[in-house]
Amino acid sequence: MPVEQRFVCRFVAEPPQDPLPSGRWAATLTRHFLGACDAIDPGDDDLGEPGEIAFYPDRTWHGRTFVPATTITSTDQELFGYVAFRPAGEDREPSEFSAVASSTDDTAEANPQWQLDLSEEVVGVWRGEQGNRADMTLVWGRPLVQGGTIVTAELAELAVDQCALDDGRFTLLAPDNYRQDTLDVKLFDRRGSKLAEESLYEEDDDDDAHDDAESDDDERSRGAAP
Helix, strand or coil: CCCCCCCCCCCCCECCCCCCCCHHHHHHHHHHHHHHHHCCCCCCCCCCCECCCEECCCEEECCEEEEEEEEEECCCCEEEEEEEEECCECCECCEEEEEEEEEECCCHHHCCCCCEEEEEEEEEEEECHHHCEEEEEEEEEEECCCCCCEEEEEECCEEEEEEECECCEEEEEEEECECCECEEEEEECCCCCEEEEEECECCCCHHHHHHHHCCCCCCECCCCCC
């Protein structure tokens, strides 16, 4: 049996279990998401009024289900985040709700060169060998190019998660920033041809991309052309 060269967790989150939220369930998630949006400190920005909320496929990990959400406001800001909860069981309803939200003016509409529109939040830690740790990262978004059917998260060319598009949206939950390797998000068509690729990190220089991943000054991209 060959030795595993990349000892890291893979496909740890459940694949999406439910359709995209609608009706009363969407209203419940909206209430929690907008509550988190109300807590955002806008600084000098005018966040405006939220528009229609887009929900993304659910992913469940470590006993919590995460449903990401985004909305464009009346001042062209994007509010993005997720609602998390303990999933329903045979004798219980979803419970223990919490929500996270942030804002940005760096939107897909303002960046026509983007091919993938991505948002991300770290939701936990995975402990690996020799004290190495991975940031368990929720990544959600939509392709801005046509023809894609499935999206993967890859760490050093190793697929660690994947999600089929649902109404043009996807959610990944995968280890990032592990042993100086960082996540790449890739879009494929039904024939397996790659249509787009995007790193979670803005790279000023390809030669020191991995070094930047360990810096406190790292900036994760919200989407760009590959």
